[in-house]
Amino acid sequence: MVRVRYVDADILIIGGGMAGSGAAWETRYWCRNCRIVLAEKANINRSGAVAMGLSAINTYLGLKCKENTVEDYVKYVRGDLMGIVREDLVYDYARHVDSTVHLFDEWGLPIWPEPKTGCYVREGKWQIMIHGESYKPIVAEAARKALGDENIFNRVMVTHLLKSPSNPNRVVGAIGFNVNDGTFYVFRAKATILAAGGGSQIYRPRSQGEGLGRSWYPPWSSASSYGMLIEAGAVMTMMEARFVVPRFKDGYGPVGAYQLLLKTRISNAYGQDFWKPHIDEIRKLYGGKGNYVDLPITPTTLRVFAQRLEWIAGRGPSLMRTDETVKKARRVRQ
Amino acid sequence: MPSYVIPAKCTGCGDCVNICPSHIMRFTKSGIFGRKAYNAEPESCWECYNCVKHCPQGAVQIRGYMDFTPMGGAVEVYRDEKTNRVYWTIRYRNGTVKYFVFPIRTTPWGSIKPPTEYPEPPKEFLRTPYLSCEHEQLGGNKLGVELPRMKVPEVVKAEVRG
Numbered sequence: 001m002v003r004v005r006y007v008d009a010d011i012l013i014i015g016g017g018m019a020g021s022g023a024a025w026e027t028r029y030w031c032r033n034c035r036i037v038l039a040e041k042a043n044i045n046r047s048g049a050v051a052m053g054l055s056a057i058n059t060y061l062g063l064k065c066k067e068n069t070v071e072d073y074v075k076y077v078r079g080d081l082m083g084i085v086r087e088d089l090v091y092d093y094a095r096h097v098d099s100t101v102h103l104f105d106e107w108g109l110p111i112w113p114e115p116k117t118g119c120y121v122r123e124g125k126w127q128i129m130i131h132g133e134s135y136k137p138i139v140a141e142a143a144r145k146a147l148g149d150e151n152i153f154n155r156v157m158v159t160h161l162l163k164s165p166s167n168p169n170r171v172v173g174a175i176g177f178n179v180n181d182g183t184f185y186v187f188r189a190k191a192t193i194l195a196a197g198g199g200s201q202i203y204r205p206r207s208q209g210e211g212l213g214r215s216w217y218p219p220w221s222s223a224s225s226y227g228m229l230i231e232a233g234a235v236m237t238m239m240e241a242r243f244v245v246p247r248f249k250d251g252y253g254p255v256g257a258y259q260l261l262l263k264t265r266i267s268n269a270y271g272q273d274f275w276k277p278h279i280d281e282i283r284k285l286y287g288g289k290g291n292y293v294d295l296p297i298t299p300t301t302l303r304v305f306a307q308r309l310e311w312i313a314g315r316g317p318s319l320m321r322t323d324e325t326v327k328k329a330r331r332v333r334q
Numbered sequence: 335m336p337s338y339v340i341p342a343k344c345t346g347c348g349d350c351v352n353i354c355p356s357h358i359m360r361f362t363k364s365g366i367f368g369r370k371a372y373n374a375e376p377e378s379c380w381e382c383y384n385c386v387k388h389c390p391q392g393a394v395q396i397r398g399y400m401d402f403t404p405m406g407g408a409v410e411v412y413r414d415e416k417t418n419r420v421y422w423t424i425r426y427r428n429g430t431v432k433y434f435v436f437p438i439r440t441t442p443w444g445s446i447k448p449p450t451e452y453p454e455p456p457k458e459f460l461r462t463p464y465l466s467c468e469h470e471q472l473g474g475n476k477l478g479v480e481l482p483r484m485k486v487p488e489v490v491k492a493e494v495r496g
Contacts, residue, residue: 029449029466029473042355051355052382064478092463099468099477106476108441133413133420134438138446145448155357179357210336212377213356219378220356 004184007153009037012189014158014174015225016040017048018136019195021143022100027193028146036147039176039187041157042220044140048197049218054132056123056256057111063098065119070095073126079295082286082302084241101128107138124260125297155179158224161192161232171232199223207252214252216245244304248320255320264325268315277313278306335397336379337386343393344370350385350394359385359394387413387420415443 011031013023016038027036040047061068073094078085105111110131112121120128144152158176173188200217213219230236248255248266258264268274275298282302283293292299307318337359339350346369350359360374371394373379385394396409406427413420415438422434449466452473459472463483467476 025449026466029452030455030460032450032454042357043353046353046382046384047355051384052380063482070482095463095482096465096468099465099475102476102478103467107446108439110437110440131436131438133436138439141444142446142448145446146450210376210379213336213379214381218355218380218382220380 002182002184004186007037007185007187008035009151009187009189010034011036011191011193012174012187013038013193013195014228015048015195015197016042016044016140016143016152016154017195017197018050018139020048020193021139023193023195024143025146035151037151037153037187037189038143038147039153039156039158039174039185041155041179043154044143044152045137047140048136049221050132050136050139051218053135054130056127056129056132057101057104058127058256059094059097060101060120060126060128061094061098062119065117067119067122068126076126076297079290079292079297080299080301081241082292082299083290084238086238089238104135104138107142109135109138123256127256127260129257129261153185156185158185158187158196158228161194161228162186162188163232168233174228194225194229196225196228197221197223199226206247216252244301246300246304246307247318249317251320258320258322258325262325262329265321267319267321268310269317269319270315271319271321272315274310274315274318275303275306278309281309282306336376336381337373337383337394337396339371339373340393340395341367341370341372343391345391345393346370347390349388349390353384353388355382355384356380383411386411413438415439418442 011027011034013020013027013036016024020038020040021044024036024038027034038044042048042051059073061070061073063069070091074087074090077090078087101111112129112131113119114121123129155178156176157179158174160175161171162173162175164170164172171192172190173186174192175187176185177183178185198217198221200215200221200223201219202223205212205215207214226236226239246266255264259266266274279293282305286302287293293302307316310316310318339359346361348361348371350371351361353359356375356378358373358375358378359371361369362372363369371385373385381396383396386396392410397407408423408425410423410425411420412423418437418439420436420438422436424432424434426432452466455466455472459469462469464472464481467473468481469475
């Protein structure tokens with residue numbers, strides 16, 4: 001027989017990753033007497049896309065040190081996504097990023113400090129370097145302190161949103177199940193925050209066999225954010241923009257530290273430049289309105305396209321020339 | 335490469351089963367040696383090393399990537415929440431050993447001030463774009479500057495297909 005558990009709350013947060021933990025902190029800050037519950041399909045201490053830790057925070061504007069403005073950032077995102085962007089949404093999250101990073105700093109996340117200016121060490125124009133092995137446990141501690149451990153439901157996978165019978169435009173809770181013992185959960189809440197993960201492995205990864213999970217985005221992200229919302233009738237926005245990260249041989253991430261911090265050269269399999277031979281073709285295809293091809297930071301999509309053209313021409317894969325960087329570093333040390 | 339458990343070392347405490355974000359560290363059926371943990375689905379393993387870091391026996395191991403630790407090499411990790419350091423040991427098969435130490439946290443564990451210890455925010459601030467810790471009246475301005483305001487373009491009225 002299936003056990004059923006009913007949980008009543010004022011606010012239900014679905015997903016306990018970085019977004020869910022942040023939502024837990026913020027809701028508790030504004031609503032001291034609410035009952036807030038959080039459902040997480042793994043253990044909140046290590047869940048979501050930051051479970052293994054990170055070596056950089058990829059968006060930090062540095063408003064305090066006047067390094068960038070929010071408008072600069074919106075322009076950069078617009079260029080990188082070649083115009084397929086809702087500027088209001090980008091602006092809205094970008095202006096809050098800095099205070100969040102300063103909170104992380106206060107909580108104990110080791111961010112590389114810049115002793116001269118009092119700011120942080122920059123990896124690239126927007127990125128800062130951290131020692132992020134315990135990034136998620138630190139943020140999870142804040143969420144756990146905000147809600148209390150009794151209000152966090154670990155290993156509960158939420159599958160559907162519940163809608164009000166009288167008002168079809170209102171979500172009044174969610175249902176899910178415990179992945180360990182199969183207990184069926186019915187959450188009833190006045191407000192619901194959906195912060196579940198994105199989708200990974202929608203396309204077949206290049207890695208095979210046991211290396212199948214060796215992907216940049218975690219293999220356990222099952223796109224439940226999209227699925228549940230579409231099923232509930234929500235209007236999805238910005239779904240046109242796919243995030244495709246450049247890939248290099250033997251690397252399964254964008255290798256930001258090498259690319260941005262150490263300025264490592266990227267070449268095709270024969271050590272030649274991968275971008276120049278295709279610039280005319282790419283300009284012919286995408287050089288129209290917006291002039292994205294000649295931006296100071298080439299859009300990621302176009303760089304990936306150039307790498308793909310190298311593959312097709314038989315000059316793949318792209319290499320991150322770490323050998324040159326190591327040689328250069330050795331020379332500097334001597 | 336996905337993690338694997340050395341059964342002789344595993345005591346079946348379940349720390350790795352509890353922490354695995356992918357829910358693929360499972361218990362075997364209890365036999366005469368008691369229950370053991372094992373990686374039930376290596377294809378869904380992200381190699382996040384959480385099972386390795388949380389195993390008190392050092393029974394969970396991961397063989398390193400072929401490119402930097404070829405066959406016969408090993409990657410070991412020890413995470414210490416008392417000294418707030420993570421220690422990595424890379425053993426190559428020719429005997430070379432490399433050690434790395436990184437800090438994991440600058441404050442003691444459990445030291446975060448919960449949001450309820452901040453003064454209660456004034457109700458009228460709910461209508462402003464400020465989040466917590468972005469204004470003097472909201473637990474101090476951690477942003478460091480005035481919250482940038484700009485007239486953001488009106489939200490595009492989404493087309494609802496009937």
